[in-house]
Amino acid sequence: MPPTKVLGPDQAISVDDAIRAVTIDAxxxxxxxxxxxxxELGKQADLVILEKNPRKTKPEEIRNIKVISTWIDGKQVSLK
Incomplete structure (x- = not known):
């Protein structure tokens, strides 16, 4: 059952901040x-393709977004 309450809503971050935290900031x-x-040109292409855009998804539904494919160094390593 998904949570119905937010613990510490004043501690929440935006979707853009969350994405940045697990990409360039990490x-x-x-x-x-x-x-x-x-x-960027010259960098390794490590990425995932998601079934939905997390920026256009309700925050409580982001956890349910499925990964369609995973790429490491520009090569596809998984496809769902």
Whole structure:
């Protein structure tokens, strides 16, 4: 059963901030932001394709978005 209450709503972050936290900010923390963390020319293409856009999905439904495919270094490694 999905949660019906938000614990600490004043501590919530936006979807854009959450995506940034697990992409370029995470890469920066491990000194890898020149290699991964964003889609840019010369960087490794590590990414997932999602079935829905999390920016256009209700926050409580984001957890249900399925991964369609996973790519590591520009090569598809899984397809659902």
């Amino acid at each position: 890469a920066y923390q491990i000194f890898a932001d020149q290699l991964v963390g964003s889609l």
